Amino acid sequence: MASISLSGVTKRFGPVTAVDDLQLDVQDGEFFVLLGPSGAGKTTTLRLVAGIERPDEGRVLMNGEDITDMPPAQRDCAFVFQQYSLYPHLTVFDNIAFPLRSPMRRTPPAEIKQRVERVAQTLHIENKLHRKATALSGGEMQRVAIGRALVREPRVFLMDEPLSSLDAQLREELRVELKRLQRQSGATVLYVTHDQVEATTLADRIAILEHGRIQQVGTPLQVYEDPQSLHVAQRLGAPAINVLPAEWFEGSGPPRATHVAIRPEDVAVGAGNGPSHFDVIECSLVKHLVVAERSGVEVRAHTRMDQALHPGAPVRLSFPPDRCLFFDASGQRLPV
Numbered sequence: 001m002a003s004i005s006l007s008g009v010t011k012r013f014g015p016v017t018a019v020d021d022l023q024l025d026v027q028d029g030e031f032f033v034l035l036g037p038s039g040a041g042k043t044t045t046l047r048l049v050a051g052i053e054r055p056d057e058g059r060v061l062m063n064g065e066d067i068t069d070m071p072p073a074q075r076d077c078a079f080v081f082q083q084y085s086l087y088p089h090l091t092v093f094d095n096i097a098f099p100l101r102s103p104m105r106r107t108p109p110a111e112i113k114q115r116v117e118r119v120a121q122t123l124h125i126e127n128k129l130h131r132k133a134t135a136l137s138g139g140e141m142q143r144v145a146i147g148r149a150l151v152r153e154p155r156v157f158l159m160d161e162p163l164s165s166l167d168a169q170l171r172e173e174l175r176v177e178l179k180r181l182q183r184q185s186g187a188t189v190l191y192v193t194h195d196q197v198e199a200t201t202l203a204d205r206i207a208i209l210e211h212g213r214i215q216q217v218g219t220p221l222q223v224y225e226d227p228q229s230l231h232v233a234q235r236l237g238a239p240a241i242n243v244l245p246a247e248w249f250e251g252s253g254p255p256r257a258t259h260v261a262i263r264p265e266d267v268a269v270g271a272g273n274g275p276s277h278f279d280v281i282e283c284s285l286v287k288h289l290v291v292a293e294r295s296g297v298e299v300r301a302h303t304r305m306d307q308a309l310h311p312g313a314p315v316r317l318s319f320p321p322d323r324c325l326f327f328d329a330s331g332q333r334l335p336v
C-alpha cells in the first residue's frame with residue numbers, strides 16, 4: 001500500500017478553478033474521505049491522483065516519490081467511478097476478473113476464480129456471475145464496478161461516490177462491508193462523497209472540500225466538535241447545528257460574535273413557561289427531537305423526552321455557554 005500527498009495542486013478548466021492550491025496528505029493504510037457538495041472538485045482531485053488529469057501547478061506524491069509525470073497505468077490505483085463503466089459484452093465474472101488478466105498481472109486461472117468468487121460473495125452478486133453485465137440492475141452494475149476494484153491489490157483505492165446510485169439498504173450494507181474490508185486489508189482508500197453519514201462512518205480522517213479548497217481536516221469527531229468556521233460546522237450533523245442571533249448571548253460570548261451556534265443535543269430542554277420560552281412547532285418522541293420557535297428563530301433540540309410536547313405548547317430552551325460556538329461576520333470561529 002502507499003501514502004499519497006498533493007502539494008500545492010491546482011487544476012483549471014478554462015475560467016473554472018476546479019482544484020485550488022490543494023494540500024493533502026493521506027497516510028498509508030488510511031481511509032480518507034473528501035466531503036463536499038457537487039462541483040467542489042472531488043472527482044478532479046481523484047483524477048489528479050490517478051493521473052487521468054495533470055495539474056497546472058503543484059506535485060503529486062506517492063510514498064514520497066514524485067509521480068506527477070507518471071502515466072496512470074504505472075501508478076497502480078484502482079478507481080471506482082461514480083458512473084459504473086462495465087464491459088457490456090462480458091459476463092459479471094469476466095468483468096470482475098478483467099484487471100487480474102491484464103498483461104501486467106497475469107494471475108493463474110484458479111486464483112482468479114477464487115478471488116472473483118470471494119469478492120462476489122462480499123457484494124452479494126455470487127449468483128449473478130454468469131450473467132451478461134447488460135442483464136443487471138443499476139445497483140448490481142455498480143456492485144460489479146466496485147468488485148472490479150476490490151479484486152485487485154492496488155497501491156491505492158480511489159472511490160468516487162461509489163454508493164450513491166444504490167438504494168438505502170444496500171448502501172448501508174456495503175458501507176459497513178467496505179469499511180470491514182479496508183480494516184482487514186490495511187488498504188489506503190481515498191473516498192469522495194457528498195453524504196455526511198457516509199463520510200463520518202467510513203473515515204479515519206475527513207477533509208471538508210469547498211470550491212476546490214480544503215476547509216478543514218481531522219477525524220470526524222474533531223471536525224464535528226471543533227469546527228473552525230460556521231460553514232464547516234453546518235456540514236456535519238443532522239439535524240444541522242442551530243445558528244442563533246448573537247443578541248441572545250450579549251455579555252456571554254466574544255464581543256465580535258455575530259453568529260452563535262449550538263448542536264441540537266447540547267440544547268437543554270425544560271418544561272414550562274417563562275420570560276424566554278419557545279413555542280413547540282413539532283415533537284418527535286421516536287427521534288427525541290423538538291422543534292421550537294421564538295421571534296421567528298427555529299431551534300432544534302435533541303433530547304430524551306418522557307412525553308410528547310404538543311405543538312403550540314411552551315417549552316424552555318437554554319443554551320449552556322460552554323457548548324456554544326461563536327463566529328465572526330465572515331464565519332470564522334472566535335476563541336472564547
Ligand SMILES: Nc1ncnc2c1ncn2[C@@H]1O[C@H](COP(=O)(O)OP(=O)(O)O)[C@@H](O)[C@H]1O
Binds near residue numbers: 013038039040042043
Ligand atoms: N473536464 C472538464 N471541463 C470543464 N470543467 C470541468 C471539467 N471537469 C470538472 N470541471 C468543473 O470543475 C469543477 C469541479 O468539478 P468536479 O471535480 O467534477 O466536482 P465534484 O466531483 O465535487 O462534483 C466544476 O465546476 C466542474 O464543472
Ligand SMILES: [Mg+2]
Binds near residue numbers: 044082
Ligand atoms: Mg464528482
